[in-house]
Amino acid sequence: MLLFFPDPSWASVNRGTFICDECCSVHRSLGRHISQVRHLKHTPWPPTLLQMVETLYNNGANSIWEHSLLDPASIMSGRRKANPQDKVHPNKAEFIRAKYQMLAFVHRLPCRDDDSVTAKDLSKQLHSSVRTGNLETCLRLLSLGAQANFFHPEKGNTPLHVASKAGQILQAELLAVYGADPGTQDSSGKTPVDYARQGGHHELAERLVEIQYELTDRLAFYLCGRKPDHKNGQHFIIPQMADSSLDLSELAKAAKKKLQSLSNHLFEELAMDVYDEVDRRETDAVWLATQNHSTLVTETTVVPFLPVNPEYSSTRNQGRQKLARFNAHEFATLVIDILSDAKRRQQGSPLSGSKDNVELILKTISNQHSVESQDNDQPDYDSVASDEDTDLEATASKANRQKIGRSALVTSSSSLPSFPSTLSWSRDESTRRASRLEKQNSTPESDYDNTPNDTDPDDTGSSRKGRQRSMVWQGDGSVPDTAEPHTAPSPILPSTEDVIRKTEQITKNIQELLRAAQENKHDSYIPCSERIHVAVTEMAALFPKKPKSDTVRTSLRLLTSSAYRLQSECKKTLPGDPGPPTDIQLVTQQVIQCAYDIAKAAKQLVTITTKENNN
Structure with a gap:
């Protein structure tokens, strides 16, 4: 076990170790294919899974990952563990990567030809x-x-x-x-x-x-806080959006149709990627609620998008990372669509006239994002050479139906453990043979860039950039896009100290809201959201009406639109509203995700201003 402070708060499930906050920040940046991180108190645990990790730890599982360091010869060679007084970056981070990503200290068997x-x-x-x-x-x-x-x-x-x-x-x-x-x-x-x-x-x-059923159970629990009753034969829960307007838009209908047309293999990959994104968002919410807010502002500890998995193609890794761009409502819509189609596939319900059209989906995604500026926290995506074969005959067969198992959902290397996920619908074998082609085509984002009712889906702003503009906090004159059209872009940015001070205020208020969510104090939602509203308004007011930097504009847009959505979600907890009863668990999850989006945007602005002011 790598512990630099007593009383560890986190566990790495697949490594059988307990880890402290410092180490957790590094583990999370490696990705779930390297280390599956869970908080010991604020994450729900199946009792026997926690017992398994405790047993491994108590029986010395850490020695598996540090085998060669236990050899006295390793001391002579200069190799050693990181010390508590070492800095997280680079000392501790490099050691953790060597230990768990490179498996540098695991006992090696003698080399064999095969x-x-x-x-x-x-x-x-x-x-x-x-x-x-x-x-x-x-x-x-x-x-x-x-x-x-x-x-x-x-x-x-x-x-x-x-x-x-x-x-x-x-x-x-x-x-x-x-x-x-x-x-x-x-x-x-x-x-x-x-x-x-x-x-x-x-x-x-x-x-x-x-x-x-862990994959679909986790997605359902993420939205509504409930899991199916498997003992009584209920294997799926399909949560309903409190506001169904997104589900009725033409864009959402088209996106859902494309999802339904995916082959089983591609659909599994999409579901797996969304599972990983759910884990990232939930863990980030726990992280924000449990860390010192000053530390959160001044150190790079949040994982802004899914880390690269080398077992996946470049195209798939890019698509996985772009899932982080979905706001809370868009992501919830995607999750619900996946749950609905998983149930349909499990039951073997056919789609009339359905055929795989992955190439069209990818083309749509590419067009929608071609005009988009890169956010500060987005990766520099590799350009992927197209080796696509337009013959996708593998999706037509419905013969030889069989249950698919977890073997279809794991990485090929046991040293890169899979996350737990199983789907149980039929798979045709010809789809397996086309796996290499389909891996190149599994970019699961932006088909779900849904818009509210007040946005025309045929508007020229059909890209995410245009849609976000329609969701900007109305009435807040500090939002860049609301500036007068003839205002000249301004390169001036506020001081880093001012931005950090306002970000600390936002983060502190967010932590109060997250604690209220954890303690089910729903009556605290609105007061907390109002304090966040004030802090965000003050933060946005630091910046010019029309910043010259695309990344600043994008971050401000995310900051203010997320604060607007947060207030809207918190108001749903008020009693006596007309309409169907409010699903408080779903509202809570939306509140948490809006808070996370605000914190992410504020941190982006800190990073941008620090970089620009130092140049």
């Missing part, structure tokens, strides 16, 4: 080990390249089948974290769930079902 043989041997050892309770042995095998979904050719089953037969629920948790599929059938057609029930391990069987 790595696949080595992986097969390790997987067979894993297959035998999971029948016992020795978690650290299995984690060590997984760290060396054993495959959690390995199908034993002689035994005719997977490690999860073995663990389920033996009733080893913590082993099942570990295997699931590394991508094991509870829906995989053995040579006799039985799943791990079947064997758990057959052996009387009812808690394990119920947990395996939860794992199988």
